[in-house]
Amino acid sequence: MVYLIILVFVQMICFSQNKQILYNFTSIPQSLLVNPGADVSYKYFFGIPGLSGVSANFGSSSFSVYDLFADNGVDFNDKVRNVVNKSSNKDKIYTNQQLELFSGGFRIGGEESRSYISFGGYQELDFLMYVPKDMAILALDGNRDYIGKSFNLGDINLRAEVLSVFHVGFHKKMNDKLVLGGRVKLYSSGANANSTRNSGFIYTTNGTTDQNIYYQYISSNLELQTSGIAAFTKDEYDGNITNDLIYNTFFNGSLGLGFDAGLTYYFRKNLQFTASIIDVGFIRHTKDIETLTYKGSYEYDGVNPGFDFTNEPENVLDDFQKAIPRDTLYNKYTTWRPAKFNTSVEYSFGKSRFDQDCSCKPPGERQYVNAVGAQLFTMTMPKDPFVAFTAFYKRRLLRKLELKTTYTVDSFSYKNIGLGIAGTWGKLNMYFLVDNVLEYKDITKTNSAAFQLGINFVFQDQD
Numbered sequence: 001m002v003y004l005i006i007l008v009f010v011q012m013i014c015f016s017q018n019k020q021i022l023y024n025f026t027s028i029p030q031s032l033l034v035n036p037g038a039d040v041s042y043k044y045f046f047g048i049p050g051l052s053g054v055s056a057n058f059g060s061s062s063f064s065v066y067d068l069f070a071d072n073g074v075d076f077n078d079k080v081r082n083v084v085n086k087s088s089n090k091d092k093i094y095t096n097q098q099l100e101l102f103s104g105g106f107r108i109g110g111e112e113s114r115s116y117i118s119f120g121g122y123q124e125l126d127f128l129m130y131v132p133k134d135m136a137i138l139a140l141d142g143n144r145d146y147i148g149k150s151f152n153l154g155d156i157n158l159r160a161e162v163l164s165v166f167h168v169g170f171h172k173k174m175n176d177k178l179v180l181g182g183r184v185k186l187y188s189s190g191a192n193a194n195s196t197r198n199s200g201f202i203y204t205t206n207g208t209t210d211q212n213i214y215y216q217y218i219s220s221n222l223e224l225q226t227s228g229i230a231a232f233t234k235d236e237y238d239g240n241i242t243n244d245l246i247y248n249t250f251f252n253g254s255l256g257l258g259f260d261a262g263l264t265y266y267f268r269k270n271l272q273f274t275a276s277i278i279d280v281g282f283i284r285h286t287k288d289i290e291t292l293t294y295k296g297s298y299e300y301d302g303v304n305p306g307f308d309f310t311n312e313p314e315n316v317l318d319d320f321q322k323a324i325p326r327d328t329l330y331n332k333y334t335t336w337r338p339a340k341f342n343t344s345v346e347y348s349f350g351k352s353r354f355d356q357d358c359s360c361k362p363p364g365e366r367q368y369v370n371a372v373g374a375q376l377f378t379m380t381m382p383k384d385p386f387v388a389f390t391a392f393y394k395r396r397l398l399r400k401l402e403l404k405t406t407y408t409v410d411s412f413s414y415k416n417i418g419l420g421i422a423g424t425w426g427k428l429n430m431y432f433l434v435d436n437v438l439e440y441k442d443i444t445k446t447n448s449a450a451f452q453l454g455i456n457f458v459f460q461d462q463d
Contacts, residue, residue, distance in 0.1 A: 037262030053100030190249025256283030
């Protein structure tokens with residue numbers, strides 16, 4: 001029960017990790033986080049701690065909050081049943097939240113250099129759960145009306161993690177056409193729950209001669225790996241979960257390593273190609289580890305097969321627990337971070353009316369006021385990869401004020417319109433990005449939502 005509460009809490013507090021508005025929005029220094037090879041230039045910059053990068057994303061591919069909590073006179077159990085019936089075991093709920101704690105960057109090698117160092121640290125919360133359709137049907141309706149159906153235990157598939165990430169990056173403009181960049185990351189996982197390799201089934205059928213006799217067979221290969229959680233479930237624990245989780249995330253977590261890489265290439269001054277791969281890495285879980293397993297098989301012949309043992313012989317439950325025992329292991333384990341791949345093509349046009357002095361903009365872009373393009377995003381998941389396609393338009397409204405609009409198609413929505421604005425006033429750089437703007441008239445009906453905002457100080461050579 002404690003594990004369920006923790007996972008539900010994770011799901012509710014945070015708002016897919018596709019940052020299509022931020023990607024290649026190079027008037028924002030944080031665009032380096034989604035492409036370390038972005039064509040960003042500056043003398044140096046630093047973010048306001050806790051305010052330089054705040055983002056939250058939520059996506060559900062089969063239902064919205066409105067489907068469950070609408071005040072329409074429908075019984076809640078019927079709402080849940082309707083959601084389950086229209087979902088498949090490939091539908092998913094994915095949430096991600098990030099809070100940048102500190103960030104900065106500076107040019108190295110003198111005023112003529114095209115080499116830059118960037119660094120930072122952020123906290124991240126990540127949650128993915130596939131809809132366990134067969135298990136939900138079994139919980140809602142039991143197996144009475146599903147004689148002969150095999151309920152798939154492999155539908156149980158989820159992962160959740162709270163971690164901190166510290167990183168150092170380097171990017172260099174090799175020549176007027178090519179920019180290359182990379183970043184190394186140190187992961188510190190404060191809490192992890194991973195259950196993505198389950199299998200098995202529950203099958204019930206009538207007896208061959210007596211229709212009142214049933215045969216039930218259960219094959220179970222269930223596993224839940226956790227780190228940083230088990231201590232909170234013990235009766236003797238008397239600490240503060242929030243404080244201990246924060247401490248573990250930043251100072252006592254399970255450690256891992258990863259890297260990012262990216263590039264920008266100009267076919268012409270106004271025709272640009274970019275690509276990046278983010279979070280290629282792993283975490284080796286060694287702190288407060290506990291793995292729960294339910295592995296085995298169970299057969300039963302009787303008049304009332306199911307999971308209500310109150311009217312059955314006393315030895316049925318004992319037989320079940322002996323056949324499929326709960327076991328607790330304390331083995332170290334490794335998880336891989338969800339790797340993300342971005343690529344885009346951008347065409348710029350329209351001569352700028354503004355001065356050439358523009359914050360964080362490379363010289364090759366300063367003569368254009370408009371840009372259109374397309375972006376492809378993919379992310380690894382336990383089942384099929386998550387894929388999103390985005391078309392975008394960028395417009396410089398003022399010399400240091402830029403607007404970006406996006407239209408994104410993915411498994412969460414086919415009508416996701418995003419809007420982002422970024423500007424620099426003096427040395428103060430601010431940005432605000434929001435997804436699915438058409439759905440904000442009633443946010444409860446949306447299948448996905450996301451926002452990002454931040455404040456930085458950016459210094460150019462003339463400052």
